Amino acid sequence: MRSLTAFLLVWFGMISVATAQDMPLSQVLIDGEGWQLLSEGHAFTEGPAADKEGNVFFTDIPNSRIHKIALDGKVSVFAENTAKTNGLKFGPDGRLYGCRNGERKIVAYDSAGQPHTIAEDIDSNDLVVGSDGRIFVTDPPNQRVWLVSMTGEKKVVASGFRPNGIILWRDETTLVVTDGDIPHLWAFRVNADGSLSAKDKYYGPLTLPPGRDKPGSDGMTIDKDGRLYATTAAGLQMFDPTGRLGGVIHKPQPAKSLSNACFGGPNLSLLYVTNGDKVYRRKTKTTGVVYGAK
Amino acid sequence: MKTMRWILLAVTCVLFAPVSQWIFAADDYQFGPDSMVQEGVPQGKIIEGKHTSTVFPETVRNYWVYIPAQYDGSSPAAVMVFQDGGSYVNKTGQFRVPVVFDNLIHKKQMPMTIGIFLNPGEVPAAKPGEKGRSNRSFEYDSLGDQHARFLLEEILPMVAKEHSLKLTDDPNQRAICGISSGGICAFTVAWERPDQFRKVLSHVGSFTNIRGGHVIHAVIRKTENKPLRIFLQDGSGDLDNLHGNWPLANQEMAAALKFKGYDYKFEFGDGGHNGKHGGAILPESLRWLWRSEK
Numbered sequence: 001m002r003s004l005t006a007f008l009l010v011w012f013g014m015i016s017v018a019t020a021q022d023m024p025l026s027q028v029l030i031d032g033e034g035w036q037l038l039s040e041g042h043a044f045t046e047g048p049a050a051d052k053e054g055n056v057f058f059t060d061i062p063n064s065r066i067h068k069i070a071l072d073g074k075v076s077v078f079a080e081n082t083a084k085t086n087g088l089k090f091g092p093d094g095r096l097y098g099c100r101n102g103e104r105k106i107v108a109y110d111s112a113g114q115p116h117t118i119a120e121d122i123d124s125n126d127l128v129v130g131s132d133g134r135i136f137v138t139d140p141p142n143q144r145v146w147l148v149s150m151t152g153e154k155k156v157v158a159s160g161f162r163p164n165g166i167i168l169w170r171d172e173t174t175l176v177v178t179d180g181d182i183p184h185l186w187a188f189r190v191n192a193d194g195s196l197s198a199k200d201k202y203y204g205p206l207t208l209p210p211g212r213d214k215p216g217s218d219g220m221t222i223d224k225d226g227r228l229y230a231t232t233a234a235g236l237q238m239f240d241p242t243g244r245l246g247g248v249i250h251k252p253q254p255a256k257s258l259s260n261a262c263f264g265g266p267n268l269s270l271l272y273v274t275n276g277d278k279v280y281r282r283k284t285k286t287t288g289v290v291y292g293a294k
Numbered sequence: 295m296k297t298m299r300w301i302l303l304a305v306t307c308v309l310f311a312p313v314s315q316w317i318f319a320a321d322d323y324q325f326g327p328d329s330m331v332q333e334g335v336p337q338g339k340i341i342e343g344k345h346t347s348t349v350f351p352e353t354v355r356n357y358w359v360y361i362p363a364q365y366d367g368s369s370p371a372a373v374m375v376f377q378d379g380g381s382y383v384n385k386t387g388q389f390r391v392p393v394v395f396d397n398l399i400h401k402k403q404m405p406m407t408i409g410i411f412l413n414p415g416e417v418p419a420a421k422p423g424e425k426g427r428s429n430r431s432f433e434y435d436s437l438g439d440q441h442a443r444f445l446l447e448e449i450l451p452m453v454a455k456e457h458s459l460k461l462t463d464d465p466n467q468r469a470i471c472g473i474s475s476g477g478i479c480a481f482t483v484a485w486e487r488p489d490q491f492r493k494v495l496s497h498v499g500s501f502t503n504i505r506g507g508h509v510i511h512a513v514i515r516k517t518e519n520k521p522l523r524i525f526l527q528d529g530s531g532d533l534d535n536l537h538g539n540w541p542l543a544n545q546e547m548a549a550a551l552k553f554k555g556y557d558y559k560f561e562f563g564d565g566g567h568n569g570k571h572g573g574a575i576l577p578e579s580l581r582w583l584w585r586s587e588k
Contacts, residue, residue, distance in 0.1 A: 020428065020430070020431060022535050022536060022537070024535070024536040025536075171419070171421075171424045171425060173419035173420060173421060173424045173425070173426070173427070174417075174427050187427065189352060189417050189419075189420060189427070190420060191420045192420050192421065197351065197352055198351045198352040198353070198417045198427070199351060200350065200351060200429075200432065201432075201436075202427070202429075202432055204436075204505065205505060205506050241428075242428050242430065242431040242432070243431055243432050244431050244435065244504050244505065244537070245505075246536065247536065
């Protein structure tokens with residue numbers, strides 16, 4: 001017993017200065033399992049979002065169409081005439097929330113693909129919905145982040161930078177926002193009233209492709225262990241929960257924009273990316289989290 | 295015959311080299327008398343406090359201040375700042391700084407020095423029971439002046455005011471120390487503000503690519519020298535992982551400092567990523583760092 005106590009003392013003494021757990025790509029990627037093409041022939045793909053079963057929805061912005069990828073990889077049209085809907089995420093009510101930017105609206109698509117207006121007069125690019133129904137929305141042209149309630153009230157909770165992708169930590173205490181012009185990601189504390197504070201350049205520095213001075217960071221997703229995946233010009237950059245880069249996953253199409261990512265498929269164990277005109281997925285050793293449900 | 299003997303000797307060496315390394319290179323560093331409480335040596339006072347930062351917005355951390363028994367407020371004291379302060383201030387830990395300070399100050403082998411021991415910050419979660427955002431890697435591994443500003447704008451004035459202490463303004467009488475990421479942090483602070491901090495002590499410093507710090511040695515080589523005195527400690531058994539190779543990174547640092555003619559010392563042992571070696575040689579490191587001769 002005494003030796004156990006001594007061991008524990010030494011062990012705790014060591015962790016007091018030990019670094020956080022390292023998270024290399026090998027914890028996530030599977031040897032021999034690369035990107036698999038799921039859907040092509042689109043103009044520009046964005047907004048991949050998984051429902052709780054693992055079906056993934058993505059948008060083809062210029063063609064104003066939202067598609068559904070079933071668990072088996074089969075692609076179908078979910079909604080048409082979507083007014084250039086951009087970012088998508090599921091909410092706690094099981095509806096698919098979207099940035100219907102052609103009409104400057106935030107909407108919720110029901111299971112039949114019909115849009116229901118949540119908020120109006122709002123420019124938007126991407127969004128995330130908390131389990132309490134709070135919606136955080138990026139508004140790049142006006143350089144601000146909105147908090148939108150399910151009943152349509154909206155207020156600005158951050159400003160002064162060019163936000164793009166947006167994601168909540170699994171416990172929803174931290175909000176992360178990308179800005180494609182700067183080589184890090186912003187993190188904010190989410191306060192009880194939905195206001196944001198403790199803004200800092202928590203994730204970074206991002207990897208820049210040789211010869212470029214802007215990372216082109218866009219959409220993000222998070223996995224069960226708190227790793228954060230940010231789409232960038234250099235590829236899909238994976239960070240550990242302490243904000244350290246774990247590695248860069250290559251883009252399926254190197255010359256095309258990598259716009260967004262999500263986990264989906266059976267057990268949310270597949271990683272999906274929207275990459276220019278095509279959508280891909282690959283098997284991983286990890287699993288994603290269901291948004292809008294804690 | 296002579297050749298035969300040489301071959302035999304060579305073979306023996308090759309065969310037994312790994313074993314001898316295992317026997318003699320076991321990271322078995324021991325404390326000397328300066329790391330032990332000595333009778334008749336007056337002991338300094340340790341005060342614990344809590345600080346909420348604005349430079350690292352809303353982060354909260356514990357800190358400790360060591361005040362030498364000899365301090366009477368008649369003249370300003372030298373200052374030494376420690377990252378991961380909770381470990382360094384522990385009188386029975388791997389460093390035992392208060393004990394070493396007591397002994398060395400008593401013997402006049404270092405100046406009357408106030409120790410400031412800072413833990414890394416955390417952004418507390420807004421909701422009770424949720425995990426906060428650990429800020430250690432962000433505060434320590436990031437390059438740039440944020441940590442220097444944190445010390446100069448907040449910590450030094452706060453410690454002086456809260457505890458009614460006279461701290462020196464002389465950069466030659468200000469030192470900064472840390473282990474692992476705290477080591478690169480110590481270097482970065484002095485590198486950014488040599489007008490404020492000129493003595494650096496790094497234990498198994500993370501001059502690796504956690505957040506871009508692997509470039510420092512190259513930057514040293516191409517930057518006009520700064521008036522710094524730097525003590526580096528590392529060991530052949532230190533980390534080799536996705537962020538880099540610690541033994542090589544520390545050797546690169548030492549080589550760059552040597553090339554540029556810096557006032558530096560590099561102790562390269564056979565230890566791993568811990569404070570055993572650094573702790574055992576802490577008294578001699580401090581004597582070297584605080585020596586008055588050039």
